[in-house]
Amino acid sequence: MIGGIPLADVLLASGALFLVGLAGALLRRSAISIFLSIEVMMNAANLALIGYGSALGTREGQIVVFFIIAIAAAEASVGLAIFVAVFRHKETIDVNKVNLLKW
Numbered sequence: 761m762i763g764g765i766p767l768a769d770v771l772l773a774s775g776a777l778f779l780v781g782l783a784g785a786l787l788r789r790s791a792i793s794i795f796l797s798i799e800v801m802m803n804a805a806n807l808a809l810i811g812y813g814s815a816l817g818t819r820e821g822q823i824v825v826f827f828i829i830a831i832a833a834a835e836a837s838v839g840l841a842i843f844v845a846v847f848r849h850k851e852t853i854d855v856n857k858v859n860l861l862k863w
Contacts, residue, residue: 770811778804791853
């Protein structure tokens with residue numbers, strides 16, 4: 761039990777959150793929507809790590825989550841900078857219309 765919440769419920773919520781993020785990443789066309797969906801998937805993994813760490817009575821899950829959050833912050837800044845650069849060049853962030861890597 762994690763603060764009165766069973767581990768199965770935490771993992772169910774984490775799995776549902778991950779599926780919502782996966783569906784958003786696969787079905788959306790806007791680069792920012794895809795980016796946010798990937799962030800939701802990372803938060804689902806964080807929730808699972810916190811749940812397992814708490815169920816096992818250790819702090820390793822929280823330590824790993826701290827590093828994942830730091831990486832997500834760096835990814836957010838770099839990703840948004842790339843989106844701004846692509847938007848300035850193509851005036852769209854629709855992933856179907858942006859083809860910068862084609863010859």
